[in-house]
Amino acid sequence: MPDVVFPLDSTKPFTEQKYVGHNRWHPDIPAEVSVRPGQTFRVHCREWFDGAIHNDDSADDVRDAPLPTVHRLSGPIAVEGAEPGDLLIVDILDLGPIPQEDSGPLAGQGWGYTGIFATRNGGGFLTDQFPDAYKVIWDFSGQRATSRHIPGVSFTGITHPGLMGTAPSADLLARWNRREGALIATDPDRVPPLALPPLPDDAILGRLEGEEFDRIAAEAARTAPPRENGGNQDIKNFTRGTRVFYPVFVPDAKLSMGDLHFSQGDGEITFCGAIEMGGFIDLHVDLIKGGMDAYGVGENAIFMPGNVDPRYERWLAFSGTSVTLDDEQRYLDSHLSYQRACLHAIDYLTTFGYTPEQAYMILGAAPIEGRLSGVVDIPNSCSTVYIPTAIFDFDVAPSASGPTRIDPGMGVPRSAF
Incomplete structure (x- = not known):
């Protein structure tokens, strides 16, 4: 096993660990540990809410999820010799749930969760159709996931870090805050908001204290979106065997x-749409000196996906176009066409007996594939959703005998505001 350079103790909160991570982006957050180019190492990671979500049949914890506290990030980890303009090579060698802990109160101890966020607390991709909070608990058996809240479904998980990235420079951070602030100003009272501005409350900045903490907390960017440094990209194929090349800004x-x-x-369409967990990740790092200019990677990481995805032979695909539910035509709106494809898939799955919420959770957590299938044929963009049929223990293909009716079981726990 590689040396654990960033350990976490499951019995202690994130802020009481040997090394304290962070939940904001800022160039002046000090590195907790350092590694060398060519080194292989292990990092422990806490799930993004640090234990606020529980393995039970209530969605109240998702309704009340403390969104300003996320994400709990392990790091910063200094890579010796890295300079602005370099490319940082990161190989994902292995990752998984919390090692040797297959039961317990923390997500990653043999279980994980998927949530639909209430509109007032972040919402989701289909928040207009699903405005309340819901939660599904998934149990892990090796690489397989099953849920008492969604019967008849099991699948092999593609484990991956939803969030990884390098620190922004002061200039890049200022650009983020400027452009996102301008967007917020166009509709400052929108629910859910258009973007999340810096928020000193609930900021975790390693072991910084006093005036330096206050200065950085007032400037530091939230970790919710993907940005030029990588960040919260939520790419499902960003898994074992992946090699990623990050721009170095500091x-x-x-x-x-x-x-x-x-x-x-x-x-990750429900916003908390993945199966969230704590766990470990094994990494190897190296550098390409001057790589940003040499390869034209001035912003945004590039990566080579791993090849450990489950191999599904049959898929059921649903298409959607850029027309709203009330029949308004939009011009090549791929966001809308993907929403419509997802809604068509949800409608289809309900014919077998699933509730709309169960179907929505399946699309968020199972390894479905989403594609931009047409972006040039005015006025309609076309997007498609591919569902692997093997994740169901009954036949979901259309037939002359009609859809099989399944028992939806206890259903998905709901909590409304």
């Missing part, structure tokens, strides 16, 4: 990671 790169997922469908 000395020592300051690599951080977290938000581990046992599985996820393309788009």
Whole structure:
């Protein structure tokens, strides 16, 4: 086993660990540990809410989820010799739930969760159709996930970190805050908000204290979106065997990671749409000196996906176009067409007896594939959702005998505001 450079103790909160991570982006958050180019090492990661979500049949914890506290990131980890303009090579060698802990109160101890966030607390991709909070608990058996809340479904998870990235420079951070602030100003009272501004409350900045903490907390960017440094990209194929090339914006790169997922469908459409867990990740790092200019990677990471995905032979695909539910035509709106494809898939799955919420959770957590299938044929964009048929223990293909009716069981726990 590689040396654990960033350990976490499951019996202690995130802020009481040997090394304290962070939940904001800022170049001046000090690195907790350092590694060398060519080194292989292990990092422990806490699930993004640090134990606020419980293994039970209530969705009240998702309704009340403390969104300003996320994400709990392990790091920053300094990479010795990294300089602005370099490319940081990160190989994902292995990752999974919390090792040797297959039961307990923390997600990753043999179980994980998927949530639909209430509109007032972040919402989701289909928040207009699903405005309340819901939760599904998934049990892990090796690489397989099953749920008491969604019977008749099991699948192999594609484990991956939802979030990994390097620290931004002061200039890049200022650009983030400027452009996202301008977006918020266009509709400052929108629910859910258009973006999340810096928020000193609930900021975790390693072991910083006093005036330096206050200064950085007032400037530091939230970790919710993907940005030029990587960040919260939620790419399901970003798994074992992946090699990623991150732009380096600050000395020592300051690599951080977290938000581990046992599985996820393309788009993580319920917002808390993956199967969230704590766990470990084994990494190898190296550098390409001057690589940003040499390869034209001035912003945004590039990566080579791993090849350990489950191999499904048959899929059922649903298409959607850029027309709203009330029949308004939009011009090549791929976001809308993917929403419509997802809604068509949800409608289809309800014919077998699933509730809409169960179907929505399946799309968020199972390894579905989402594709932009047409972006040039005005006025309609076309997007498609591919569902592997083997995740169901009954036949979901259309037939002359009609859809099989399944027992939906206890259903998905719901909590409304």
